[in-house]
Amino acid sequence: MSKPESEYKQIPEPVENEVRETGAPVRRRRSRQPHLETSVNMDELRELIALIQENGFAEFELEREGFRIHVRRDLAQSDVAPDSAGAQIADGILAPATGGSGRGATASPGHPGARAETAASEDQDLHMIPSPIVGTFYRSASPNSDPFVKIGSNVEPDSVVCIIEAMKLMNEIQAETSGEVVKIYVENGQPVEYGQPLFGIKK
Amino acid sequence: MSKPESEYKQIPEPVENEVRETGAPVRRRRSRQPHLETSVNMDELRELIALIQENGFAEFELEREGFRIHVRRDLAQSDVAPDSAGAQIADGILAPATGGSGRGATASPGHPGARAETAASEDQDLHMIPSPIVGTFYRSASPNSDPFVKIGSNVEPDSVVCIIEAMKLMNEIQAETSGEVVKIYVENGQPVEYGQPLFGIKK
């Protein structure tokens, strides 16, 4: 940190139209819900579940080499919320998908978000604050200042919860929700990717 | 049929050990039940579920070499006999394999047995007499003699039901079961492949 000129190297100004829109980094705010996309087998499972739903089975169970699905539907009380049933099934599928079960797949060992996402997926009832950009996560404004938030902190939508450094620019991230911080998924100084869960908020 | 020497051309005698066992054709008898190999993928699973649905099963369970499927359906009234249900599903899996539903597949348009087998799979309760060899199917000993059997004929295990010509040799095929001939799946003079259903017998 001795020579800020070299550390905080200035990016040349854009000179071409085609990419100017995405030019120099600016302070951003998170704009998206957490991403819960899963890998390959999800599609088959989605089809399978659709089939089960369409056909109105009371119970469905499938077990196969490290993979097992079991669906039961109480047809007597059809007012059971289908959403929660769907969520449960999605959960069962999410975990192995992250582990790289798909075909044609070698896991990406260096994938910065892999571990954190797995952890995050366990916390069903929490509201996630995902990273709006790829960069380096900092819990405080400078090495010797206090973290913006800790476990137990209460946040409002405009509370700054962390900084993500990208291309030497410090982007303050706001909570955009209110509630209590109950989980912090990433460590200070850790790289984060787009959409990676940062905080779990209990409303 | 003018020159039997050329029509019924003689095959040279085997001169090497390695294939001598399978040498000249001899009269054979059918010796094997149809093969019930399974392999499961989404397409087959979809067919399976459709099948279960169509047949209105209350419950379905299949377990095989690391693969197990169990489906139960809430039905107010159901008198489906479980034994025949099992047979139906086994047939259901066999049929599409012949039809070429798998991936990477172009149907074999010239496949001599495709149509007949599909037809045969519809006749669930019949005992099948399959062809023990590949060859040409004849219903009678010569063009101007009567067919060995007709619809309604009663057969005993040693009854000759047809001739299959292979390499100019006429192979008499015996019924190896007793009962009434209710279906004849192939036409006189038609090529048949190994395992292709020839007759449906009602016990």
Place this chain on the structure above:
Amino acid sequence: MPSGSRKFKKILIANRGEIACRIIWTCKEMGIRTVAVHSDVDRDSLHVRFADEAACIGPAPSAQSYLNIPAVISTAEIFNVDAIHPGYGFLAESSYFAEICEACNIKFIGPPASVIRLMGDKVEARRAMKEAGLPILPGSPDPIESEEEAVKLAREIGFPIIVKAAAGGGGRGMRVVHSEDELGRALEGASTEAAAAFKDGTVYIERFIESPRHIEIQVLADEHGNCIHLGERECSIQRRHQKLLEEAPSPVLSPELRNQMGDAAVAACKKLGYSSAGTVEFLLDTDNKFYFMEMNTRIQVEHPVTEMVTLADIVRNQIRIAEGDPLGYTQDELMIVGHAIECRINAENPETFAPSPGLITAFNLPGGPGVRVDTYVYAGYRVPSFYDSMIAKVIVHARTRELAIARMKRALEAMVVEGIKTTIPLHLKIMDDPKFRAGDISTSFMEYFLAQNGPKKNDVVAVAH
């Protein structure tokens, strides 16, 4: 090791799809680690799976992910890469991006930013290439300022002429003009279209050649002034200026004409100070006269046909050049063996060309002698609707063009893609076309072909979800 030589330990690939995989294969062969960047809908793409490291850099729209320079650079810095390979499309021809890489001490795998910028402006490129000795079509050396100027110039050149966007590409901002009274409207139309597409309404005019061939020369130039060409590619089979299939060599080029065009391209690149792989595109008229059209300062989709007939690995050459190595062989050592054809397999309705993204339910790749497939999809993959529709390239190589056509047919017949529509049936029909088989092709081929094989009146146009 020559001075300035630097060995890359890790490369970031600022792209997706088959070209990202293609670059990964060569990096693996060279022992270079790879970092994939991807949008959030591309998590299941094979380039993410086969790269050593990967980061999601934004949501599906390209502008927020694959064109998001701060996100790409930030990822490059986090993963501490030595170089960035831009592939084709996206940031590949952004001189701004190349400059940023340079400023951040990340080697941009491509030519100098100044050359990218020069070749990106079609008017400037024509002027520069004319100075460098390449024949150009009679026409405006400068942007057209007024209709009067255009009329005067058009009279000099003689009709038909073509109006083109200076910043153009992909056929947008173009108008063919057959007579003086059409000129005014054509200028206006082309300029408006160009302004909308490229944010630059500048247009120029040049002589229009009916039914030319599109022939391009692949060049390789190192940073030490060495430059060679790898022969030509025949890319005349186009629909709306989008190439559909490409061949090497061209069925009509004599060895003399090949050398003449190749030598001209090499001489121009040397004068330009070009380095890396690049492609000089020419129009070839029916008298075998050739005219410079434009230069692509990047790897091209159709590079594999050249690789098949020369056994060169063009991506490896790009990387070695970027590392500062001199070219590994000379023009005299180049050998062109046999004939190669590439068919672009797009997720499109083969009759209406409507995009057909969606879930691939079954996938079988052709194998056997002389068949190469570059792809990033697999059974169970959902082709997203956000990007280019090309899902695979099938490339064949055989002793002769006739054998290559037969090989392509059987390869396409053995290729199974279920769940989405693809252009495989279209390519199969092209392989059977008598004019194609005779090598009697030009950039008007597809107009003729589609008139003969167009969709039947009552066909339902199925646009997938």
Place this chain on the structure above:
Amino acid sequence: MPSGSRKFKKILIANRGEIACRIIWTCKEMGIRTVAVHSDVDRDSLHVRFADEAACIGPAPSAQSYLNIPAVISTAEIFNVDAIHPGYGFLAESSYFAEICEACNIKFIGPPASVIRLMGDKVEARRAMKEAGLPILPGSPDPIESEEEAVKLAREIGFPIIVKAAAGGGGRGMRVVHSEDELGRALEGASTEAAAAFKDGTVYIERFIESPRHIEIQVLADEHGNCIHLGERECSIQRRHQKLLEEAPSPVLSPELRNQMGDAAVAACKKLGYSSAGTVEFLLDTDNKFYFMEMNTRIQVEHPVTEMVTLADIVRNQIRIAEGDPLGYTQDELMIVGHAIECRINAENPETFAPSPGLITAFNLPGGPGVRVDTYVYAGYRVPSFYDSMIAKVIVHARTRELAIARMKRALEAMVVEGIKTTIPLHLKIMDDPKFRAGDISTSFMEYFLAQNGPKKNDVVAVAH
């Protein structure tokens, strides 16, 4: 068209697996219809799917289906085929089958039955090839009748010697003998093993060469007396006399030695009246002396490496020769470009070599430059336990051996086969072995390699159901 030329309209392929698919690809390219035969467990095999017509000819055991001559001939007659291609294995080297085909007026795609029979008897083959001018190892020109005769001969030759079965192949009925007192037991053991395996206990002895290379010459001969060779294949990487990977060209052959061995093979084939494709196998000792070992009168598993470096289609040549055509090119026109390697991917435990049949749950094929895959399996296919364990061949081609090794590594890394065990990890380790990389290989390579990389003591040997 030369006299005796006949064009095939339809060919029956008396085989299964990847070679049946391989033959179908070429038939499609030649516009020849194909008939597949298959056992009842092979209904879902790709050769059945991609042939124009198909018939089930028997139950799973080969003797009742793929070796069932009446069923094959009967099918050929029903479908009215012009010719039968036997592939390799099964009926490919049955002179009896070739004779039956001839008697039934069906062209057997291979050499004359008399040549197949001659080359099938290893003692007779050695005598014939010696007469035809090929160097053979010092040893018995005749079957050994008694131990006394063997002792006398062994003293002349000098120890070590090897006892071999006349009808042998695949390493059965072989014994290396280092001293006179071992000789009696070796003769008896080899003869007993040969009698059990081949129903013929005849043995002979010859000089044993320690750590030779296995080098084979690919020949093509037409029915008009023309014969050429396509260079050599290096097949020294074997385990229990089963080839695991093959290369072309050999890392040690000089152009002079290649010509010498090739010319010798061609001269011998001409004297023999050989036609079709064939392979003359040689042992090469450390002094670069070569000795005739045996001749394979059929297409070989490893033929693709030759196809990669010569751009020849060997199956096409077989068919054209069988049609009565003269060879399409001369020895002078042959060019060997670059280096090719083939890895045989077997459904086996890569450490214990126990067979691993079963359901393939995921399957991804490598693509990109210089990679060819010949296979018949797919995701969802169940590898049967009745046949050969080879499920695929991965072949790469690059400018140099070093680049080919790097290419093979990345291709194997991109190849995913889940649900069964395969030899992919074994091949990956071989690619990293310093001796292999240096080209320092012989037929003893795998003994050295497995001693270094063998299974750990506590490994559970997983034999699949």
